[in-house]
Each structure stands twice: as C-alpha cells, then as structure tokens.
Amino acid sequence: MSLFNYREKPGYFKRLKDALKTTKEDLTYKINELTGSSESPVTPEQIEELEAILLGADVGVQTTLEIVGKIEDETRGNRFVTSHQVKRLIREELHRILDNSGSAEESGNGERPQVVFVVGVNGVGKTTTIGKLAHLYKSEGKSVSFSASDTFRAAAIEQICIWGERTGCQVIRQEQGSDPAAVLFDAIAASRAQNVDVLIVDTAGRIHTKHNLMQELEKMRRVAAREIEAAPHEIFLVLDATTGQNGLIQAREFLRSSGITGLIVTKLDGTAKGGIIVAITKELSIPIRYIGVGETVEDLLPFDPTVFVETIL
Amino acid sequence: MFESLSERLQKTLRNLKGEGRVSERHVQESMREIRMALLEADVNFKVVKEFVAGLKTKALGEEVLKSLTPGQQIVKLVRDELVELLGKEPSELEFKKVPPTAVVLVGLQGSGKTTSTGKLARWLSLQGRRPLMVSTDVYRPAALDQLRIIGEALQLPVFESESRDPVQLAREAFTHSRNMGFDVLLVDTAGRLHIDDALMTELEQIRHELSAEEVLLVADAMTGQDAVNSAAEFNRRIHLSGVILTKLDGDARGGAALSIREVTGTPIKFIGVGEKYEALEVFHPDRLAGRILGMGDVLTLIEKAEGVADEEQARVVLEKIRRDEFTLGDFRDQLRQIRKLGPLDQVLGMLPQIGPLRGLDKVRIDEKQFAHLEAIINSMTPKERARYKVINGSRRKRIARGSGRPVSEVNRLLKQFIQTRKMMKSLSKGFLGKKFPKLGW
Incomplete structure (x- = not known):
C-alpha cells in the first residue's frame, strides 16, 4: 500500500469482514453446502455447482471456465478429492489471479500537488469516493483540495462542494457547463500556490463508448502533465460492484484511453459480489486499490487480495 | 469482443446443414453456445438454466424454414422466446381515474433515478400531461439541488418545501399537485440498498401514503448477476409496477433486464439511452432481445x-x-x-x-x-x-x-x-x- 498503511490499524480485518458479511455468508454457505462435509469426495455435479457459484458472483464465463477447468485437471483421476481440497484449490487460484494484479507504485517525485483523477461511468459513486479518499489522505496528515471538473451533471458541483465542507477541503470550481480542463488548470495553480499536498479531480461520469468524452479525459490528462511533470500521479477508475460483464470492457477502455493506475470497487456492502474484478485483474493486471463498503467517510478500505479471498471463501 | 450468438451458432452448426428439421444433435451443440451468450450478456445463471431447459424441448423437431439454416432457425427460436419473456408488447404507464397519479421512482444508488425523473417529466408533458416533480432524497449531498436544476432546464415545476422528512415531502407534494391541478406527481427517491431495512420501510410508507399507481424500479443496464436479488427484494417490499432500464447507450448487453423481468414479473416500461433529457424511449421487447443476442437494433434505426x-x-x-x-x-x-x-x-x-x-x-x-x-x-x-x-x-x-x-x-x-x-x-x-x-x- 502506498499512500496509507491501513492494515496495521486495529480492527481493519474486523471492519472488512463485517462489511463483506453479506457477501461472505452467502458464498461460504453455498460452497460448504455443495462440498458437503470436508472429507467427502467431490462429484461432477458439485463441480458444476461450483461453476454456478462463480458465475453467480459475476466472475464471468471465460474466467469461471478456466478456474473450474484447472480444478478439474488437478483432480482428474483422483477419486479421493475432498471438498476441503477443492476449496483450497479455488482459494489458491483466486489468489494467484488477484496477486497478479500488480502492486501500486510509489507515485511521483514529491512535487506538489499530487494529482489524483477519479474517473468512471455514470453512477458508480465517484463523488462519494472522493469524499472518502480525502478523509483518508487527511488522516495521514496531508492537505487536500478538490477540482470540481464534473461540469456536466446537474448539481454535481454543489455535491462536491458539500463534500468539501464535510472534509474541510477547498473546492476549485467554475460554473456548470464550463470546460473541465480549465477548472483543472485553475485547481492546479491554486493548489500549488497554497502548497496543497493532494489535488483530487472529480470528473463527469462517462460511458466508455462515447469517444468525445473519452477524449475530454485525455485533454485533462495533457493539461495536468503540462503543469506538473509526473501528473496525474494516480488515475482511479471507480467500478460499481453490481456491474456485470460490462465492467471488463469499461476497465479495458478506460485503461486504453486514460491509463488507469488503480481500481476502486464501490458498493460492496450490498449483496453483489464484485466478481468481475477477478476477470479484470486477470486480463489487465490493474491493481485494485480500495473498496467502498458504506456511505460514511470511513467506509473506504484499502484492498488487500489476501484479505479479500480469505473473507470471501 | 462479443461474437453474436448467430455467428457462433453458424460456426458450431456449420457441418450440420441441409437437414429439414432441428435434430437432437443441433440442439445439443447449440444449447452450450446459447448458455454462454446469455451469461455473457449478464442474464442471471438460474434464469439461463431455466431458459435453456425450456428451449430444448421447444427446439427439438422444429421445422426449419426453407430460407434458414438450422443455426438461423435456432437463433430465431431463441429470439422469439426472449421477446416472449420480455413481455412481447410495449407496456404503458397506468393513470388513475381521479388525478393526481403518483409515480414513485426507486432503485439502488447511481442507477439514474433523478435523471430518469426529469426525462419522464418531459415525456409526460409532451403527452399533454401536467407533471410535478419532487425529490425525497434528503440524504445524498445536493440531490435536491440536482432535481431543481433539471426542472429549471426543462422548464417544468419541482415541488420544494422546508421539510427534510421524505414521507412528509412526498405527502406535501401530493397535496400540492391535487390543489394545483397537476395530474402526475413524479417522486424521486434516494438510492438505497435493498437490504437496508430502515430505508425500505420509508419507501413502503411513501408508496402507501400516496397510494401510488406506479412504482418504477430504475435499474442500470450494466448490472450483473445481483440484479435478481435487488429487484426481487424491491418487489417484495414495495410491489413494483414496472422498470426503467437505464444507460443502454453504452455497450452493455442488458441481460439484467431478463433477470429482473423473470423475478419481478413486472414489465419494462422505458429505457434510458443517453444523458440528454430527450433520451428516454418506450421499451420494445423485440429490440432488447436482439441486443442481448448481439443482433443490433435495426428496428429502432x-x-x-x-x-x-x-x-x-x-x-x-x-x-x-x-x-x-x-x-x-x-x-x-x-x-x-x-x-x-x-x-x-x-x-x-x-x-x-x-x-x-x-x-x-x-x-x-x-x-x-x-x-x-x-x-x-x-x-x-x-x-x-x-x-x-x-x-x-x-x-x-x-x-x-x-x-x-x-x-x-x-x-x-x-x-x-x-x-x-x-x-x-x-x-x-x-x-x-x-x-x-x-x-x-
């Protein structure tokens, strides 16, 4: 973890586990049910059920078939595979994929402000996530300001301003409809003048198929890079855990056009499993950096593959 | 990325041409492909299982039309079945005999309720109705501002009051629309998780208080497998009357629609196809069926x-x-x-x-x-x-x-x-x- 070593805080595991309780109860229950007591041999029907569990968690057809295929390979001809072993194999396989996601690089050369873009399709929770991120950075003793660069959606600017008040961060804003890159330009200048540590940039939700909107992001990136050499230091793609297979396409497209440095998975406090992140890390090796597990500023936790897999299985 | 189902079936069934009927072998070979295609389109796996099982029996012995290959015949059958499941004919909003009719929009966070409220108000006013909008989202920062700004942009009225109690707000707006002769009251609600008991109870109260004619679930077309859980729970708690499927302007296949339809039994009434206020269309099952199967939307065109x-x-x-x-x-x-x-x-x-x-x-x-x-x-x-x-x-x-x-x-x-x-x-x-x-x- 680069910015924040949250894991050492007492209660991290507990909070994570509580937050993912719905997810966990469901999955663990299902896997226990299908694998029976821990020593009974696994039947082909149970393998099929396993497939259903992974599919039902949005892991996706291809990834599911690969995981299940692997387990079948490893257990072929072995009459005494137990449910216990199957569980271990799934866990290992998920681990292998999620560990592969690559770790976050220590960003930047210390030049201030560190510029953090928050991007994603409409309604994934970008602005709420920004409030939580600010809280996180501030609890590390960093000063934070916001660039209100969602100039499109009605009341988006008002929304980020309220988060500014709540977290005690300055918001650099213009009117609705103004050029988001121009707001960013001002925000960088203001943050630099005031020696702010982190500038978080709110962006309008955009569906990845809208070429012009994706180009607008590229423009913002250019503006940031022109002002500060290593900027943007982070580009977080926010992904809604309820998203299905389109999540993979979203990640692919945002990566291609704006070069994401990490994923933030939101809304994991519901019943959605967010399994699409397995497919995403498998194909794109983007690190998952944080998960959103509620509506208060505290509800953003650093993602840890180990904890995630342990909690789910 | 996605290959259309018909292309896949053509490939699978390439060697099985020239037979007059859909045979056991055709069916066996096809069902796997159909299953995969539907799963990739985000149709819930349980729904897929039932769907494929039902299809199997129907496909067997089906006569292959002269102009079609067995593969095309099966695609046609799948498409027809999907259309059937999605509800066949477009379904309209129901209005009360004595106005105002209350229409409550509900859903998870970020599904597009507020934007849809504005779009629906515009659509209704074009139909010659007099809609009034009210936001009962007192939780999300600036949510009330958002609807007010939308109202200003559309030049359509938004009810506002001092109250910060959602049920009270809805009640006041309803009285206001009755007194002022508005015939439809559109109630925008806060996004909520279906497992949030307190907030679900609040929705029950709003529904009851207004004896709402329409309770529409606003659902994101990009939703995955969990669509069945949230939709079923919303339906169980507050009896949905229909669905608005949003964000269909992206490249999501929208298979969640089928899942929602299956678990709630309520029709999809509208689709959202863009960020502009005119981007709301009446739902056509045949078009979405084509989309789920990757067959394009020629009819709309x-x-x-x-x-x-x-x-x-x-x-x-x-x-x-x-x-x-x-x-x-x-x-x-x-x-x-x-x-x-x-x-x-x-x-x-x-x-x-x-x-x-x-x-x-x-x-x-x-x-x-x-x-x-x-x-x-x-x-x-x-x-x-x-x-x-x-x-x-x-x-x-x-x-x-x-x-x-x-x-x-x-x-x-x-x-x-x-x-x-x-x-x-x-x-x-x-x-x-x-x-x-x-x-x-």
Missing part, C-alpha cells in the same frame, strides 16, 4: 429513418435519379436527412455487428465533416448546384473561399458527388425499373 424521411420527397429523389437530374442541391438535402437521424456514431451503433457491417460501430465519424460539406455546397450559386459541370477552376477557388475550406476539399466533394450519382444511376437501373424479385417464401 428503421423507425428513426421513417420519422425523418418524407416519402414524397424520397419518390421525387428517385425520379430525379432515374432521369439523371440529381443535383448538388438534392445531395445537400440527403446529407441533412442523414444528420437528422441523430449523432452518426449512435446510428452506426444500432446496426447489427455481423457480416460486412461488423466493426462499423467502432468507426468514428466527425460530425464537423458534414458541416463542412454543407458549407461548401451552400457556397455554390444555384446554377452551380443545378449543373455541377459548370464548376471550373476559378469557381472552385471562389467556393473554397466562401466556405472557408481548402480547394482540395471542394474537389473531393465534387468527385464524391459524381461517383454517388453514377452509383445511384446504376442501382436505379438495376431494380427500380423492374418489379421487386419475389421473396424466398
């Missing part, structure tokens, strides 16, 4: 084309082509008509991604180029537009100056025009002179 094309005008143009009188002025009219279909990338996106059309949705069209073409033609004299042959070198220079485009672009346009003319001519000779050939059946 045809409907749009019908909407903008004037039959009389088309006849005149055909006549002109036949007589070799198609002018640059007509060419300009054609360009204008194409642009009326909407942003071109959206138009191309509606075409089925199969055969020669594959990948067309990825083609990027610079709308500006159309404006440039029009500017060039506008800079011509009527005489030049009527008789392109008179446009010599010095005229070309003048046109270029007038339109602010380089001469090379003027030349290119003329070349394209001459080619188009030739092509149209040969086409018109091809079949416009004769009767249409008889269709296959």
Whole structure:
C-alpha cells in the first residue's frame, strides 16, 4: 500500500469482514453446502455447482471456465478429492489471479500537488469516493483540495462542494457547463500556490463508448502533465460492484484511453459480489486499490487480495 | 469482443446443414453456445438454466424454414422466446381515474433515478400531461439541488418545501399537485440498498401514503448477476409496477433486464439511452432481445429513418435519379436527412455487428465533416448546384473561399458527388425499373 498503511490499524480485518458479511455468508454457505462435509469426495455435479457459484458472483464465463477447468485437471483421476481440497484449490487460484494484479507504485517525485483523477461511468459513486479518499489522505496528515471538473451533471458541483465542507477541503470550481480542463488548470495553480499536498479531480461520469468524452479525459490528462511533470500521479477508475460483464470492457477502455493506475470497487456492502474484478485483474493486471463498503467517510478500505479471498471463501 | 450468438451458432452448426428439421444433435451443440451468450450478456445463471431447459424441448423437431439454416432457425427460436419473456408488447404507464397519479421512482444508488425523473417529466408533458416533480432524497449531498436544476432546464415545476422528512415531502407534494391541478406527481427517491431495512420501510410508507399507481424500479443496464436479488427484494417490499432500464447507450448487453423481468414479473416500461433529457424511449421487447443476442437494433434505426424521411420527397429523389437530374442541391438535402437521424456514431451503433457491417460501430465519424460539406455546397450559386459541370477552376477557388475550406476539399466533394450519382444511376437501373424479385417464401 502506498499512500496509507491501513492494515496495521486495529480492527481493519474486523471492519472488512463485517462489511463483506453479506457477501461472505452467502458464498461460504453455498460452497460448504455443495462440498458437503470436508472429507467427502467431490462429484461432477458439485463441480458444476461450483461453476454456478462463480458465475453467480459475476466472475464471468471465460474466467469461471478456466478456474473450474484447472480444478478439474488437478483432480482428474483422483477419486479421493475432498471438498476441503477443492476449496483450497479455488482459494489458491483466486489468489494467484488477484496477486497478479500488480502492486501500486510509489507515485511521483514529491512535487506538489499530487494529482489524483477519479474517473468512471455514470453512477458508480465517484463523488462519494472522493469524499472518502480525502478523509483518508487527511488522516495521514496531508492537505487536500478538490477540482470540481464534473461540469456536466446537474448539481454535481454543489455535491462536491458539500463534500468539501464535510472534509474541510477547498473546492476549485467554475460554473456548470464550463470546460473541465480549465477548472483543472485553475485547481492546479491554486493548489500549488497554497502548497496543497493532494489535488483530487472529480470528473463527469462517462460511458466508455462515447469517444468525445473519452477524449475530454485525455485533454485533462495533457493539461495536468503540462503543469506538473509526473501528473496525474494516480488515475482511479471507480467500478460499481453490481456491474456485470460490462465492467471488463469499461476497465479495458478506460485503461486504453486514460491509463488507469488503480481500481476502486464501490458498493460492496450490498449483496453483489464484485466478481468481475477477478476477470479484470486477470486480463489487465490493474491493481485494485480500495473498496467502498458504506456511505460514511470511513467506509473506504484499502484492498488487500489476501484479505479479500480469505473473507470471501 | 462479443461474437453474436448467430455467428457462433453458424460456426458450431456449420457441418450440420441441409437437414429439414432441428435434430437432437443441433440442439445439443447449440444449447452450450446459447448458455454462454446469455451469461455473457449478464442474464442471471438460474434464469439461463431455466431458459435453456425450456428451449430444448421447444427446439427439438422444429421445422426449419426453407430460407434458414438450422443455426438461423435456432437463433430465431431463441429470439422469439426472449421477446416472449420480455413481455412481447410495449407496456404503458397506468393513470388513475381521479388525478393526481403518483409515480414513485426507486432503485439502488447511481442507477439514474433523478435523471430518469426529469426525462419522464418531459415525456409526460409532451403527452399533454401536467407533471410535478419532487425529490425525497434528503440524504445524498445536493440531490435536491440536482432535481431543481433539471426542472429549471426543462422548464417544468419541482415541488420544494422546508421539510427534510421524505414521507412528509412526498405527502406535501401530493397535496400540492391535487390543489394545483397537476395530474402526475413524479417522486424521486434516494438510492438505497435493498437490504437496508430502515430505508425500505420509508419507501413502503411513501408508496402507501400516496397510494401510488406506479412504482418504477430504475435499474442500470450494466448490472450483473445481483440484479435478481435487488429487484426481487424491491418487489417484495414495495410491489413494483414496472422498470426503467437505464444507460443502454453504452455497450452493455442488458441481460439484467431478463433477470429482473423473470423475478419481478413486472414489465419494462422505458429505457434510458443517453444523458440528454430527450433520451428516454418506450421499451420494445423485440429490440432488447436482439441486443442481448448481439443482433443490433435495426428496428429502432428503421423507425428513426421513417420519422425523418418524407416519402414524397424520397419518390421525387428517385425520379430525379432515374432521369439523371440529381443535383448538388438534392445531395445537400440527403446529407441533412442523414444528420437528422441523430449523432452518426449512435446510428452506426444500432446496426447489427455481423457480416460486412461488423466493426462499423467502432468507426468514428466527425460530425464537423458534414458541416463542412454543407458549407461548401451552400457556397455554390444555384446554377452551380443545378449543373455541377459548370464548376471550373476559378469557381472552385471562389467556393473554397466562401466556405472557408481548402480547394482540395471542394474537389473531393465534387468527385464524391459524381461517383454517388453514377452509383445511384446504376442501382436505379438495376431494380427500380423492374418489379421487386419475389421473396424466398
């Protein structure tokens, strides 16, 4: 973890586990049910059920078939595979994929402000996530300001301003409809003048198929890079855990056009499993950096593959 | 990325052509592909399982139409079944005999409730109704502002009050609409998790308080497998009357719609297809079925084309082509008509991604180029537009100056025009002179 070593805080595991309780109860229950007591041999029907569990968690057809295929390979001809072993194999396989996601690089050369873009399709929770991120950075003793660069959606600017008040961060804003890159330009200048540590940039939700909107992001990136050499230091793609297979396409497209440095998975406090992140890390090796597990500023936790897999299985 | 189901089935069944009936073998080979296609489209796995099982029995022994291969026949069957499940006919909003009718929009966070409220208000006012909007989202920062701004943009009224109690707000707005003669009250609610008992209870109260005629679940078309859980729970708690499926302007296949339909039994009434307020359409099951299967949305395109094309005008143009009188002025009219279909990338996106059309949705069209073409033609004299042959070198220079485009672009346009003319001519000779050939059946 680069910015924040949250894991050492007492209660991290507990909070994570509580937050993912719905997810966990469901999955663990299902896997226990299908694998029976821990020593009974696994039947082909149970393998099929396993497939259903992974599919039902949005892991996706291809990834599911690969995981299940692997387990079948490893257990072929072995009459005494137990449910216990199957569980271990799934866990290992998920681990292998999620560990592969690559770790976050220590960003930047210390030049201030560190510029953090928050991007994603409409309604994934970008602005709420920004409030939580600010809280996180501030609890590390960093000063934070916001660039209100969602100039499109009605009341988006008002929304980020309220988060500014709540977290005690300055918001650099213009009117609705103004050029988001121009707001960013001002925000960088203001943050630099005031020696702010982190500038978080709110962006309008955009569906990845809208070429012009994706180009607008590229423009913002250019503006940031022109002002500060290593900027943007982070580009977080926010992904809604309820998203299905389109999540993979979203990640692919945002990566291609704006070069994401990490994923933030939101809304994991519901019943959605967010399994699409397995497919995403498998194909794109983007690190998952944080998960959103509620509506208060505290509800953003650093993602840890180990904890995630342990909690789910 | 996605291969359309029909392409996949064609591949799988390539070696099984020339049989009059769908055989056991066809079915076995197809069901796997169908299952995969539906799962990739985010249809819930349990729904897929049932669907495929039902399909199997129907497919066996099905007579293959003369013009189709067994693969196509199965695709047709799958499509028909999907349409059946999605509800066949478009379903309309129900209104109370004694107004106002309360329409409550509910859903998870970020599904698009507030935007949909605005779109629906606009749609209703175009239908000659008098809608009033109210937001009961007192939780999300600036949610109340958002609806107010939308109301201002649409010039439609939004009810506001001092109260910060959602149920109270809804009640006040309802009284207000009755007193002021609004016939529909659109209630925007806060996004909530279906497992949040307190907030679900609040919705029950609002529904009860207004004896709402319509409770619409606003659901994101990108939703995955969990759609069944949230939709079922919303339905159990507050009895949905319909669904608005949003964000269909992306490339999500929208299989969640099938899951939601299956678990709630309520019809999908509207779809959201863009960020603008006019981007709300009445739901057509056949079109979504095609989309889930990756077959494009040709029907919408045809409907749009019908909407903008004037039959009389088309006849005149055909006549002109036949007589070799198609002018640059007509060419300009054609360009204008194409642009009326909407942003071109959206138009191309509606075409089925199969055969020669594959990948067309990825083609990027610079709308500006159309404006440039029009500017060039506008800079011509009527005489030049009527008789392109008179446009010599010095005229070309003048046109270029007038339109602010380089001469090379003027030349290119003329070349394209001459080619188009030739092509149209040969086409018109091809079949416009004769009767249409008889269709296959």
